[in-house]
Amino acid sequence: MSSAVTRARIVEIADRLFYERGYQHTSFADIGAAVGLSRGNFYYHFKSKDSILDAVIESRVASTRRMLAEWETEHDDPADRIMRFVEIVVTNGPDIRAHGCPVGTLNTELAKLDHALRGRARELFTVFRTWLRDQFALLGHADQADDLAMHVLTFSQGVAVLSNAYRDEEFVRREVDRMRDWLSTYSR
Amino acid sequence: MSSAVTRARIVEIADRLFYERGYQHTSFADIGAAVGLSRGNFYYHFKSKDSILDAVIESRVASTRRMLAEWETEHDDPADRIMRFVEIVVTNGPDIRAHGCPVGTLNTELAKLDHALRGRARELFTVFRTWLRDQFALLGHADQADDLAMHVLTFSQGVAVLSNAYRDEEFVRREVDRMRDWLSTYSR
DNA sequence: CAGACCGTAGGACAAGCGTCCTAGAAGATC
DNA sequence: GATCTTCTAGGACGCTTGTCCTACGGTCTG
Numbered sequence: 001m002s003s004a005v006t007r008a009r010i011v012e013i014a015d016r017l018f019y020e021r022g023y024q025h026t027s028f029a030d031i032g033a034a035v036g037l038s039r040g041n042f043y044y045h046f047k048s049k050d051s052i053l054d055a056v057i058e059s060r061v062a063s064t065r066r067m068l069a070e071w072e073t074e075h076d077d078p079a080d081r082i083m084r085f086v087e088i089v090v091t092n093g094p095d096i097r098a099h100g101c102p103v104g105t106l107n108t109e110l111a112k113l114d115h116a117l118r119g120r121a122r123e124l125f126t127v128f129r130t131w132l133r134d135q136f137a138l139l140g141h142a143d144q145a146d147d148l149a150m151h152v153l154t155f156s157q158g159v160a161v162l163s164n165a166y167r168d169e170e171f172v173r174r175e176v177d178r179m180r181d182w183l184s185t186y187s188r
Numbered sequence: 189m190s191s192a193v194t195r196a197r198i199v200e201i202a203d204r205l206f207y208e209r210g211y212q213h214t215s216f217a218d219i220g221a222a223v224g225l226s227r228g229n230f231y232y233h234f235k236s237k238d239s240i241l242d243a244v245i246e247s248r249v250a251s252t253r254r255m256l257a258e259w260e261t262e263h264d265d266p267a268d269r270i271m272r273f274v275e276i277v278v279t280n281g282p283d284i285r286a287h288g289c290p291v292g293t294l295n296t297e298l299a300k301l302d303h304a305l306r307g308r309a310r311e312l313f314t315v316f317r318t319w320l321r322d323q324f325a326l327l328g329h330a331d332q333a334d335d336l337a338m339h340v341l342t343f344s345q346g347v348a349v350l351s352n353a354y355r356d357e358e359f360v361r362r363e364v365d366r367m368r369d370w371l372s373t374y375s376r
Numbered sequence: 377c378a379g380a381c382c383g384t385a386g387g388a389c390a391a392g393c394g395t396c397c398t399a400g401a402a403g404a405t406c
Numbered sequence: 407g408a409t410c411t412t413c414t415a416g417g418a419c420g421c422t423t424g425t426c427c428t429a430c431g432g433t434c435t436g
Contacts, residue, residue, distance in 0.1 A: 003413070022300035024212050028394060038415045040396080045413095049394065100296055107353045108288055108296055112210035122353050150350065150359055151366065158346030162338065165295045165310050171338055178339065191383070216424065226385050231426065233383095377436105384431080392423070401414070406407105 007045050007055075010035055015056045019095075019102045023053060023109055050117065057120050060102070061127055068131045078135035079187040082152065085132065086179050089159045089172050097167045101160035103128070129153060139186060148186065155179050195233050195243075198223055203244045207283075207290045211241060211297055238305065245308050248290070249315055256319045266323040267375040270340065273320065274367050277347045277360050285355045289348035291316070317341060327374060336374065343367050 013034045017026040028049060032039045046052045075081045089096055099105070103124045110118040132149035141148060155175065163172045201222045205214040216237060220227045234240045263269045277284055287293065291312045298306040320337035329336060343363065351360045 154346035157349040158342035161345040
């Protein structure tokens with residue numbers, strides 16, 4: 001099979017495993033078994049575990065950008081776009097209850113490891129942050145847009161951690177409602 | 189040295205290392221080196237790594253209860269007590285920026301590992317949750333006390349994750365201010 | 377002083393890890 | 407069809423992990 005295709009499959013599966021079990025707790029052998037490749041053969045595609053992580057982060061950044069761009073075409077009102085983000089914790093509820101937020105948990109893990117790719121992982125937050133900032137600016141709050149963006153991120157991370165700990169769907173719904181009320185005071 | 193004293197020292201040091209570097213990433217050898225004991229000798233005090241974790245969680249639960257009891261003697265107004273909790277993210281700012289919230293990150297890690305002690309770690313959240321609930325009940329909001337308690341926890345976890353990712357002190361301050369305003373609508 | 381007991385040191389162990397190597401299969405090129 | 411490149415299998419390597427064992431130095435009891 002072509003190298004590019006195999007590489008993409010490795011990244012896709014590593015992405016899922018890193019999310020579900022964490023980076024440290026996912027071994028070369030795990031990825032190899034899931035992809036259907038021998039462990040040693042990995043070295044042809046990726047020279048180290050870190051380089052797989054790097055590719056996974058890059059892939060996540062790209063797909064996040066795609067998703068946000070799509071939301072912009074689907075909603076004209078920036079407030080609707082922001083709510084679309086807020087509701088991720090409902091839309092992806094089952095995954096988040098089981099494994100937390102992909103962005104938050106990766107950042108938390110890499111911070112503990114003092115990992116070289118910590119900075120790259122933070123970019124994932126920044127993609128959302130700048131996008132949210134832009135939406136608040138469009139709503140006429142350019143002066144405090146970044147602050148409001150960070151507040152929305154704070155909400156989503158808090159909900160993710162606690163819904164993961166308690167596996168409580170109702171709690172998520174109540175927090176989303178609260179967020180909707182808060183957001184309405186910043187809408188047109 | 190007496191067994192009880194050594195045991196307590198192991199727990200104390202393991203507690204710190206688990207917080208700073210994560211559970212998985214802390215080895216028997218690490219703890220041994222930090223305590224000043226040979227690796228093998230550990231088996232005299234703890235029969236497994238999990239049993240150390242269990243002791244660490246127990247110790248954290250106990251010290252959290254002590255702290256909360258102390259806050260009750262220091263503040264008569266439940267709103268002041270809640271603010272004392274809210275301000276943890278400022279008081280322990282440097283640690284949280286460096287290593288996240290001890291409770292949140294442990295729960296997140298154990299969830300990924302699908303670890304047997306996940307439930308015990310959740311107790312740490314519950315200690316805060318029930319205490320906050322009691323404070324809101326004292327403020328006359330018994331009907332929605334648990335919901336409000338969870339909202340405060342959501343705030344603290346969200347702030348912890350993001351201040352850890354961005355190492356941003358100003359952000360924390362702004363979120364605490366926002367929380368203070370929100371809380372004032374529930375005070376007497 | 378003799379013996380029992382508590383705490384320790386240090387290494388053996390099997391397994392798993394990330395990394396690396398080599399030989400061969402598969403496929404493309406001429 | 408021969409040759410060269412691309413991809414793969416499978417295992418060796420050195421290291422670290424959690425676990426376990428045995429033998430030694432202290433301390434206290436009779």
